[in-house]
Amino acid sequence: MEKKLINTEARTIKLVKNRSDIGAGTRGSDMGIDAIEIAAINKGSDYFNSFPFVDVETHNESIYDKDRNTFAKRIGQVLQQCTRLAETVKQTLALGHFPLVFSGDHSSALGTISGVKAAYPDQILGVVWIDAHADLHSPYTSPSGNIHGMPLAAALANDNPACHINEVSGETLTHWDRMKAIGTPAPKLKPEHLVYFGVRDTEHAEDWLMEQEAIRNYRVDEVRYRGLATCVEEALHRLSACNLIYISFDVDSMDCDLISDGTGTPVAKGFDQYEIIEIINQIIDSGKVACLEVAEVNPLLDNKGNKMAETAFEVLEAVTGRLSDVVV
Secondary structure, three states: OOOOOOOHHHOEEEEEEEOOOOOOOOOOHHHHHHHHHHHHHHOOOOHHHOOOEEEOOOOHHHHHOOOOOOOOOOHHHHHHHHHHHHHHHHHHHHOOEEEEEEEOOHHHHHHHHHHHHHHOOOOOEEEEEEOOOOOOOOOOOOOOOOHHHOHHHHHHOOOOHHHOOOOOOHHHHHHHHHHHOOOOOOOOOOHHHEEEEOOOOOOHHHHHHHHHOOOEEEOHHHHHHHOHHHHHHHHHHHOOOOOEEEEEEEHHHEOOOOOOOOOOOOOOOOEOHHHHHHHHHHHHOOOOEEEEEEEOOOHHHOOOOOHHHHHHHHHHHHHHHHHHHHHO
């Protein structure tokens, strides 16, 4: 494996709290961070007092605004939110910390990716996206207009013109072009440096782009059949040219029937929390992880009390232990 070019051992963990849900189709993921903190308190854990943290200013009040951007809802505010988060992540890395990012909806991942790339503009970024969804839509292809389904299209700067169904113009187009240029004007990563784990709920435009660009998706059944360690090792080999890796963990990658419906778009037949822990820890062991993000816990939708946040915290505790061995 190619030698990493960032000094992970010199860094300490800093929590980045981004309570924004304006990119989602349902409200409530802005309270996900607080739900995870409550899960920690109820468990008797001092986790959230153990690390320095920063709160990112949000635009959640924009849900009351009349929205003119049908194909990318609240895109102006999402642009501002991702820009703020990108700057926070960039500064966190510049100050020698490891950004452990907590976000509401997954649109903010564009900000995190952009911040990592802005901090290391000359290095090759790999992305491991643990999710039930591909999040490869653009305003041109999205059937819903919800931007939490678009962060990777923006990071790849790929509008997927072959699958356009929407005529995008005016303010929406201007904001979308600016979103693709957050942090750096060039694409943040290449398709061959994107690896999915657990994606199982996609639409035609995303399937077409994944096939066209040969983006690798390790489905749940494949991971269980071939062996988790084998699949992660293979994924890391695929990312061997990358100097650093960003991991994005959307809690809907987990099986909603097994865990709970406490996320905006729950999907059955996903991973359990122990598989998620193993996947993330094996990637951390590569020594290349520059940032980890947890997203889409929605306590308003949880049909089992605070189960999703409790499970997310279980994952968080387990991977932070491994992360601390690497970055502290």
